[in-house]
Amino acid sequence: MHLTEKRIGFIGTGKMGESLIRGILASHSEITLNASDVYKPALERLNNELGINVSTDNTETIGDSDVVVLAVKPQILKGVLAAIKDSITADKLVISIAAGVPVAAIEDELNEGTRVVRVMPNIAATVAEAASAVCAGTNATDEDMEIALEMFQSIGSAITIPEKLMDAVTGLSGSGPAYIFPVIEALADGAVYEGLDRANAITLAAQTVLGAAKMVLETGMHPGELKDMVTSPAGTTIRAIRTLEESGIRAAFMNAVIESSTRSKELGD
Numbered sequence: 001m002h003l004t005e006k007r008i009g010f011i012g013t014g015k016m017g018e019s020l021i022r023g024i025l026a027s028h029s030e031i032t033l034n035a036s037d038v039y040k041p042a043l044e045r046l047n048n049e050l051g052i053n054v055s056t057d058n059t060e061t062i063g064d065s066d067v068v069v070l071a072v073k074p075q076i077l078k079g080v081l082a083a084i085k086d087s088i089t090a091d092k093l094v095i096s097i098a099a100g101v102p103v104a105a106i107e108d109e110l111n112e113g114t115r116v117v118r119v120m121p122n123i124a125a126t127v128a129e130a131a132s133a134v135c136a137g138t139n140a141t142d143e144d145m146e147i148a149l150e151m152f153q154s155i156g157s158a159i160t161i162p163e164k165l166m167d168a169v170t171g172l173s174g175s176g177p178a179y180i181f182p183v184i185e186a187l188a189d190g191a192v193y194e195g196l197d198r199a200n201a202i203t204l205a206a207q208t209v210l211g212a213a214k215m216v217l218e219t220g221m222h223p224g225e226l227k228d229m230v231t232s233p234a235g236t237t238i239r240a241i242r243t244l245e246e247s248g249i250r251a252a253f254m255n256a257v258i259e260s261s262t263r264s265k266e267l268g269d
């Protein structure tokens with residue numbers, strides 16, 4: 001069974017729900033997508049722009065779907081699960097993208113035997129470049145994992161991990177785009193300071209980040225080795241590297257990942 005044979009329902013069409021919907025539709029234009037949310041104008045916009053089925057009634061969306069993606073905030077997930085419990089029948093696969101919330105906490109709120117898969121994607125699903133990690137719940141079958149992996153690989157790359165590493169993934173790739181957007185803005189600011197116009201500065205900064213990322217992924221070389229390839233003796237780059245190191249750039253990014261992971265653990269408590 002392939003993803004395209006499944007009807008997918010989204011509970012919550014906020015930032016991440018919409019990002020997933022757009023990413024999946026871009027690679028599977030024929031797929032049936034259903035979505036519900038409490039905010040009707042957002043649903044109407046999605047219906048108008050993307051032609052997906054929308055409802056303000058979560059149980060209607062679930063009734064029309066084989067796969068149910070939980071895309072509401074972790075803080076309200078328990079209440080949402082209590083309200084939809086009876087519509088999650090045994091034939092449905094539940095996929096949660098909620099940060100921090102363990103599979104066990106979701107299974108506890110649903111009927112015994114419910115098949116749950118937990119995923120941490122990121123906002124780059126919007127442009128089919130998400131980095132996602134997937135783990136199986138107690139009752140998830142091999143086919144459920146295949147469906148989940150097919151879904152998240154269609155909007156970027158997706159790996160399988162043990163659940164205990166989900167908080168680390170949340171700190172790294174779940175939150176990660178938000179660490180890089182200010183980097184792009186700041187790089188552009190530097191060039192604007194030196195006289196470049198804003199639009200060109202942002203384009204060059206973003207393409208620089210994209211190119212560097214692609215080199216890591218496609219050459220398989222260590223990032224340090226790639227950095228050395230740019231850094232000429234007594235050249236321009238090493239002057240910049242020294243100031244970045246003086247600013248504590250490595251500790252800043254390490255601490256960002258660790259802080260986000262810590263918050264993810266708190267959300268699961």
Ligand SMILES: NC(=O)C1=CN([C@@H]2O[C@H](COP(=O)(O)OP(=O)(O)OC[C@H]3O[C@@H](n4cnc5c(N)ncnc54)[C@H](OP(=O)(O)O)[C@@H]3O)[C@@H](O)[C@H]2O)C=CC1
Pocket residue numbers: 011012013014015016017036037038039058070071072073074076080097098099120121122123174175
């Ligand atoms: N944003 C991101 O980059 C990422 C988010 N996630 C996870 O995705 C989930 C969603 O996050 P995000 O999209 O940012 O949050 P948003 O607040 O943007 O989206 C959640 C949506 O759910 C709606 N909602 C609230 N109550 C209900 C309900 N009872 N039934 C249906 N919909 C409801 C909200 O409406 P209203 O605003 O009116 O309350 C909102 O539109 C979270 O669990 C988060 O941890 C995971 C990876 C990345």
Ligand SMILES: O=C(O)[C@@H]1CCC=N1
Pocket residue numbers: 099170174175
């Ligand atoms: O900030 C958050 O809590 C969500 C989860 C990962 C990215 N955004």
